[in-house]
Amino acid sequence: MVRILRGLAHKYFSDEEAVILFLLLVAGTVFIIWFGAMLAPAIASLIIAFILQGLVAKLNRLGIPELLAIIGVFVVFLGGLIGFLFGLLPLIWTQVSNLAAEAPRIIGELQTYLELLPQRYPQLVSVEAVNSVYQEISTEAGRLTQWLVSFSLSSIPDVVALLIYIVLVPILVFFFLKDRRVLVNSIARLLPPQRPMMVRIWHEVNLQCANYVRGKALEIVIVGGVTYLAFKVLGMPYAALLSLLVGLSVVIPYIGAAVVTIPVAMIGLFAFGWGSQFIWVMVAYGVIQALDGNVLVPILFSEVNNLHPVAIIVAVLFFGGIWGLWGVFFAIPLATMLKAVFAAWPVKETVPPPTIEE
Structure with missing residues (x-):
């Protein structure tokens, strides 16, 4: 066992940089597991900025100054976010509510289809199995409808937190794009000079x-x-x-x-x-x-x-x-x-x- 472990260490961790990188990956994983929920807006903003940076780089290659490219890309992102929040999201919520309202009719039609299965395929589907499936579907549909109805004043704290995220994320995205080099260089200074x-x-x-x-x-x-x-x-x-x-x-x-x-x-x-x-x-x-x-x-x-x-x-x-x-x-x-x-x-x-x- 000692010989196997020594061989693996020699093969994969003989380089000092490899050891440092391994420790950084472990520390980063533990940090995200413990503080990921707390830093969710920052992590989401970092991912969005990472996606938008590709468009900024393409605009730079076309001769557009970096700051102007960042502002233009950020304006497009902000417009897309506003369009999603005030255009697509209300439409989706309305359709979810309508679907929940039609759940009893859909469940009734589903029951009709299910009741025909034991008659058509008596050797494969039993009446007890159909009743069990129908009961499970009815229970889940009832929970969904109850959740939609209960979305009222009790959800105000979550709505306030969502509004805070909506304000924080665009601000963080802008600064991640604008100060990308400064942030990367600050992290790089903590690493070995030769890497x-x-x-x-x-x-x-x-x-x-x-x-x-x-x-x-x-x-x-x-x-x-x-x-x-x-x-x-x-x-x-x-x-x-x-x-x-x-x-x-x-x-x-x-x-x-x-x-x-x-x-x-x-x-x-x-x-x-x-x-x-x-x-x-x-x-x-x-x-x-x-x-x-x-x-x-x-x-x-x-x-x-x-x-x-x-x-x-x-x-x-x-x-x-x-x-x-x-x-x-x-x-x-x-x-x-x-x-x-x-x-x-x-x-x-x-x-x-x-x-x-x-």
Whole structure:
């Protein structure tokens, strides 16, 4: 055992920089686990600024001064935030409320469909199983309706906290963009003066994560926007709510698309029944998913090292278990960052000389 541990230490931690970087990664992970909820606005602002920095860099390459590029990008971000808060968010909330109000009718139609299953497939589906599924669905729908009704004066503290975040996040994003070099240099002064390995890993992580995060943000907007237009043209109810879910589903490859297909199919079925309109909705949804996976993703992520599907599922399970919903949301960027770190990590292949005891 001692020989194995000594071999691993010699192979992966023979470089002093590697030891320092490992300690920094461990300390950073512990810090985020303990103080992540407290510093959520700062972390969210840092991620948003990281995404917007790519657009600032492109404007700089076109000859636009950096400060003017930062102001222009920040104004676009602020306009998008205002449009989301006062345009898209009220529409989504209205559709969620309408969906909750129609829950009894949907549950009634679902019961009708479920009651037919034991008659058509008596060997596969029993009446007891149908009653159990129906009871679970009714309970969950009742909880959702009760939560929507109870969203009143008792939620004022959460609304106030949300308003504080809405004010803090844009301010932090602006200063992260404006003083990016100052902040990076302040952190760099705490590191060893000679750090070629850290610089190489930083460039690799920055390239992979920047391409992935910015590409994902653009993919969410494109997929969500195209889905909204398609559903509106086809007369699909709750188009804004469903398009938001479809757009966010691309954050988790494979799993997200499979999960979001269920509410899309259910709402389409309850709205149109087993008819041609329902078939057209599902065909349009399938075409969007196919174009996203086979055309849009290769274009947006041509420079990103693809993760194996098993690695994606493990990352979602692991980070989701640690940080809940936020862990699921950022599982793939974190896995991409870890893969970039491992790819650039210095590895010494030579075997260490035996000790005297050996």
